Amino acid sequence: MEQLEWLGFTAGFFSMIAFIPQVYKTYKIKSAEGISIQTFIIYTISTILWTTYGFLFGKPAIYITNIVMLIISSTQIVLKIKYDRADKLAQKQRRYK
């Protein structure tokens, strides 16, 4: 069955690259207003658990994918916090003008 691990790597490849357009879009428009931070926090927790699962079952397709996704979804969280803070600050400044 191990030869089917390529399928896992293909699936993992798609999972890995999936959030790149989202991170790029958020970065480009410098706003994460419509993004749910809860989604990315829960998702990050899931990648940690899947990484552990992949290690325990000896499935590199699972743990390699999830380590990469952990990095990408953490980046999305950082961008969300950063741009939401900038938005709030800009709103405050407009209010006191």
Next chain:
Amino acid sequence: MEQLEWLGFTAGFFSMIAFIPQVYKTYKIKSAEGISIQTFIIYTISTILWTTYGFLFGKPAIYITNIVMLIISSTQIVLKIKYDRADKLAQKQRRYK
């Protein structure tokens, strides 16, 4: 090792519920402007591949999770198309007023 499948189910549970806050937020604000449709298309493809992988390796934690995520991420795509269309229409109407 099969008793460790509960870890997969826990990981799967977090993956499954992760996108619910995002879909809910998009639905609530009636806008998916900051959402990348590419992300959700690639993600949907990955859930189809992971479902196949889960079936072939007999890992219900993987395929059950991915079937649910397939449904949720498809919903996000439908909402993205719907609200982007409504946004474009509203912009056009403002232009011709």
